[in-house]
Amino acid sequence: MHWTIGLLALAGGMAAASGAFAQQTDCKNPQTQMEMTSCEQDRYDTADKALNEQWKKTRAQTADVDTNLEEKDRGAEKALLTAQRAWISYRDAECQAEGFQARGGSMEPMLVAGCLANLTDKRTKELKELSDALGN
Template identity: 60%
Template sequence: MKILLAVMLCGCVLLQDGPSSAEEKPQFDCGNKETQMEMNACAQEEYDAADKVLNDQWKLTRKAMADWDKELEEDQRGAETALLQAQRAWITYRDNQCIAEGFQARGGTLETMLNIVCLTRMTKNRTQELKDLAEPLGQ
């Protein structure tokens, strides 16, 4: 029993002293990238920011389409549904397009960055498309 208690205590100490799963990722100077890892990390930061803007715009555009649907006769509605289907199709297209672009450096250290740069470019373009859809509807 003493051995079991000792093992449990050691395990607790190891868990306390170990790195937490919520540890912050390393910060890089994105104005002075020197390694592929830094380039990838900085590209990921840019993508994450673009994805946040897209998600914010998505909410506005979806609301605009839902509001538009409410103004139409029931048999004329479908703007929000069409938008949702288009967004789902776009996500599939974006992901596969960016995988295809990554093949330029297949198996190399540059492949990840090519994929992330593609995701960022396409996400920014889609954000503008969503803005263009919402503008005429007052959003």
């Protein structure tokens, strides 16, 4: 029991230190591997939020397209959902593969996070272009 409480306290302390560390990191000029990894993770977190916002808009538009079609012609929202699920599988596998450039090393998490950020930014742009083409 004491062991579990000690582990939880250690994890909480590490999380607090990590949060403080992230606030102090200058991502325009990171100096350590830990800072570089933190910056790439922050970049991915930002990209993921933007993707989720765009996803909601684009999915709503495809649902709207479906409502304006005859039953036999519907499927825009389902096609988008299928594509997004396939893209997520691709993104995760691609970035895992990129991480193998430094497998087991301190650079691996940075490479994976950077890949996730890049591919997520690209997908957000693709969803925005689809949204623009749908005209809503």
